[in-house]
Structures are given as C-alpha cells and as structure tokens.
Amino acid sequence: MTSHLQGAASPGQPRRLSTEQRESDHSWSSYVYAIGRAGTDLDAIAPRLTGLRDGRVRTVAADGLAALVSSVPAGAFSAEGMKAQLENLTELEQIARTHHTVVEAAHTGATVLPMRLATVYLDDARVRAMLRERGAEFDALLSRLEGHAELGVKVYADPRAAAADPPPAAEGPDRAAPPVSPGRAYLQQRRAQRQTQRDAYRAAGALADEVRGRATGLARDRVTHRPQQGELAAGAGENIANEAYLVPVDRLREFHRALAGLADGLPGVRIEVTGPWAPYSFATPPAESRSA
C-alpha cells in the first residue's frame, strides 16, 4: 500500500491528485503544518507550496482560523506507518525538512503556529472540528506571537581551537626548557591541555551568561533547549548553551548586533545565531509555557 503509492509518485511523472480527489478519498489523511488566521496571506501562500509526498498545500478554515494542510497517504501516515518512517533517519529528515519548509514559507507572510511534526487527521472535517475546539487558545497564541520571530543562540567551547590558537604569553616556559624525559614531557603536555580546556570552558560559560543577559533584554521570551551533543550536532567543539529567543521582527537587527563580536578575542569560544525561525519554541499554550 505504502510502497505502491510511493512508487507512483517518484518516477518522472509525479502523481498529483487534485485536492478534491484527495479530500474525498479515505486512503488519504490530512497532515497539518501550521495554523494561522483565515483571510490572511496564508491563502495566497498555500497554493505555491508543496507538502509531504508532493501533496499540494491548502488552507482549511473554521471560526476565523486556517490550518495549512496537505493530503498524505493514510497507510504511510497511520501510527504504524509513521513509526516506521520516523525510525529511518533519511525519511525522518525528509519529513522534517518538508514540514519545516512549509512552516517557514508560511511564516514569511503571516503569523503562524507551527505544529509538532506528524499531526495527522483523518480528513479536513476533523481539522475544522479541531480548529473550532481549540479556537480561543490558538487565537491567544497568535496574538502573542504576531510580529515576532525566533532566533536560536548556541555557545560552543572548542578547546582544540583554543590549543591551535593559544593566547599570548601562555605556555612559554616549555619552549625554553631543557629537553625532558618522555614521561615528563607527556605530563607537561597533558597539563597544558587541561589548562587550555578549562580556560575554554570557563570562557564559554562566562560568555553564555553575557549572551543571555544581552539577548534577554531584547527578547520577549526565552526558552532553554538542551545542548546538542548527539551524532547530529554539527558544530565544532561542545555546545554548552542552546537557547531560543522570541524577538520582535523590528529588533532582529539589533539582536544580531548585540551579540556580534562578543566571542572575539576568546580562543576556543564561539557563538552561533540561527534563524529567524517560525516561533516553534514559543508555540506552546500559555498555560504550559514559562512565565514571562
């Protein structure tokens, strides 16, 4: 079931069903990417977007709200089907990037609430029912996020970079010292390594505090993510602080300026600012969210 749908969609001639065909067919489910207000630019943006499995993105509206939706094969997006897909990193990446691309495109032109990955309804009628049921909550969130974007800020400690670029006047004696035994030389080297490491971590910790202080002053809200340390963590060095800030769009420039150059002159310490993102990290309902 899954495979023949996939197979039909992949080669030269993509299988593109009309919206009507997909909607009325029970072998299709409705995948929700984001929710915004009805009657905004979302209606204009949606038809230009391609969703999962090449599905056209459309808006499904109820009670003044609109969900960005595309039809997905019901089998592949059943609980079992999705589990199988998400266990595969290649498929997970494809789904995540597609989901993200649709959310980002919507975010460029309208205020949206990004949905968690894999929010799937049996059909559009069920999406409308959900919009009616949670309308007040979504409305409040949309008002809160209007005119804001999310910026990610990560601070890295990279002792190896620090070792490659030692601060002046450090470790001077080693050069001038008379030849030493292998054991002694090894211990001296270990000691220098540990010193460099400790300095890099301490500098990164202090920098993270300063970044937090400056960024918080320009942001409406802040969320702390866990440091990225798994196999996908791409940055050189160790991520020691990973935070997201909800920043008014007219302050994004100022935010970048406030953090620019903070890591200059600190060997082995690096700041990475990502975004602007759709406000993923701030889209949780106020009841569950952090107090401002």
Added chain:
Amino acid sequence: MSDSLAARMGPSAGPSPYGRQGSSANLADILERVLDKGVVIAGDIQINLLDIELLTIKLRLLVASVDKAKEMGIDWWEHDPSLSSRARPPQQVPTGHPVKTDRGSDPLAEENRQLRAELAELRAAIGSPRSADGHPTDHEEEQ
C-alpha cells in the same frame, strides 16, 4: 501584511533567509524544533504512541540524556579532582576560583594513577619496552 517578515530580517540573515533555512538549516536544529517544539494537539492518528517513539529518536539522534549532560556539562571541571590548584601552572591560576579539594583522598595520587595508565598505553602503542610503573620521574613530576 504589507511588509513581509522577510523584508525586515536582520543583516546576517541574508536576502532570502527562509529559503536558506528550509533547504540547508542544520538538521539537528530543525529536528529540535519540529520534534520537540511546536503546538502539540491530539491528531486522529495515535500521536501519544508516537510521542514515545519521537522521544526515543530524539534522544538517540541529537540530545544527550540528563546524566550525559551533567557529565559533559558546563561545570564539569568544578568537580574534576585532577584539576586542583597544585595541578595548575601557578601563573595561570584564575583569581577568585574556588579550589575544590573536597574529594577526600589525594587528587594528585588519582591523577598520577590515571596518567601512569595512559602513559603505559602510549608506550605500549609505540613499542617502548619501559613500563610506566618503573619510571621514577613521573612521580617526581607530580610532587
């Protein structure tokens, strides 16, 4: 909205920040958001079951456990006995840093033991006949 968000983005975001994000943003950054953030609403498909799976994937792929974070966290050196004051070159002792020597036994002895073990491994790797235990200068170095 007359002026789009894209037109008001910061300088480092470039002319087309969203296109860039969508196509080439770091996968870890994307997964962090789409798996862990965003509005959680109950879909018709059993999302609660999926949550468990997502969590598993998330932990495996990109986020360390709390224990791992503690182990590798920002203050690990505070509790590392091998980084006591005597192990540091004197001119680089940062002022005001509390020296932790509350680990009971002599931290230098512990470090000495670790270093001897590493030394032995290194020597074995390069084929040196001397064993670390028989080398007196290592001990002198630490005292």
